[in-house]
Amino acid sequence: MTSPIIEIADLSLSYGADEPVLRNVQLTLERESVTAIIGASGSGKSSLLRCINRLVELKPQVRITGDITLDGQSIFAPEIDVTELRQRIGMVFQKPNPFPMSIFENVAYGLRLVGEKSTRVIEQRVEQSLRLAALWDEVKDRLDSQAGILSGGQQQRLVIARAIAVEPEVLLLDEPASSLDPISTLRIEELIYELKSRYTIVVVTHNMQQAARVSDWAAFMHQGSIVEYDNTTALFTNPREVRTEDYITGKFS
C-alpha cells in the first residue's frame, strides 16, 4: 500500500446498550483505488461506511472509540466541519434517491449548497459530472425534466453525478447496484472503474462476484470485525482465513 488516504484505527461502534456493531476495525484505504467490503447482512458494513463520513448520528447513546483519519487528520476533531467533510467524502446509497427536482438541479444541488454562484461554472460542472457518470448522452436533451422519469439505473448514475459534482476525494457506495438490473449493474461497475483514476472508492456489496470484478482491495467483515483484508485477487483465490474461505465459496459455517 503506497499512499493511504483514510486510516481507520481500532474503531468500535455501538448504537446503544447492545453488543457493539463494529469491533476494533483496522483498515487503510489506498488513494485512487477501489476497496470492496463484503460480508453478510448485519455484519456492520453500512455502519462502517457511515462512520467514515460521520453519518452515524452522534446521539448520546452512540459510542465510538478509536479514530478515522483523512489525509492524516482525525475526522472527529472538534475543528472538523461536517458539511465540508461530507463534501470531501461523498456517499451513494442502495436505493437511488434523486431529489424531486430537475435532472440539472439534482447535480447542481451540492454546488449551490457550497455557495457556487456562477451560472457558467455550475453549467460546466453539471455537464462534466454527468459525462463522468456516463449519463450525459442519455439526458443532455432533457436536463429540465424531473429526475423521477429516469430509469433506476439512470437515477443511480444521476446520484453518482450529484456526488461527484462537488469534487469529493472519496466516494462511499453502499450496495450501489443491488436494486438494479444486470445491464445497469454492469454500467455502474464500469463507472466505478472509470472513476477510480480520480477518486478513492469504497464499495459495500453483498454480491461477491461484483466485489471480485470491481475492486483492487477487498475486506471481509463478520460480526463487526474485519476478518481479512487483502488485494482482491489474493482474497478471492487464496484467502488466509477459514471464515473468509467459507463465505466466498458459499459454505455452511
Added chain:
Amino acid sequence: MFQSDQHKPHISGQFNNELGTLKNDILAMGGLVESQLSLALNALLEKNTEKALQVIKRDNEVNALELKIDQECARILARRQPAASDLRLVLAVIKINMDLERVGDEAAKIARQAKVIVENSLLDSQFVNLRLMGKQIIDTLRLALDALARSDAQLALEIVAGDSSIDAVYAQAMEVVVKTMRADESIIPVMLNELWALKALERIGDHASNIGEHVIYMVSGHDVRHRSSAEISNQLESP
C-alpha cells in the same frame, strides 16, 4: 474422493455434487492412464502384441474422458464462478487433465513400439534400463495421483523434488544405450526402440512432476512452477 471433502459442504448441494463429480472423474482419469502405462510397459517388456493393441484401443477412452472433464470445468467456471479453494481445484484439474492426457499419449507410443518390435521380430533384448526406469516412473505417477487424491502438498513436493533424480537415471540409461550401440552395430535397431521408450518415460516423469506442482497450487495457493524445490519448501512453510 479427495481428502479435503471432510471440509464443510457448500450451501448449494448441486454445486457440491458438481465438484464431487469433477474430483471423481479426474481420479478416474488418473487410474485409467496409470493402467495404460503399466500395460504398455508390459507389452514392451514381454513383447506381447495383445497388450499393446489393448493400450492403443483404450487411448480413445482416455481422450473421451479428457473431453468430458474439460467440459465439466468450463461449465463450472461459467455457471458457478468458483472462488478460493474451489477455483484452485478447477484450475488444477484443467491442468492435471492435460498432463494425464499426454501421459496417455506417451503410453500409446510405447505400445506402438512394442507392436513394431514384435512384428519385426527384432533382436531379443532384456531392456534392463527400461525395466528399471519404467518401475520408477510408474511409482512416481502413482504417488502423484495419491497426492492428488489426498490433497497432500508434502507428498506432491517430494515428487517435484524427485524429478531431478529421474532425469539422472534417464541420462545414465542413455549412456548405457549409446555404449551398447557402439559396441555392436547390429543391435542398433532394437536399441533405438529402447531409446524412444526411455524418452517417453522421461516425459511421463515430467508430467508427474507437473501434477505435483498443480497439487501444491490446489492445496496451498502457491504457484511453484519454475522454482527450485528448496524455494518451494520455504514457500510452503511460510503462511
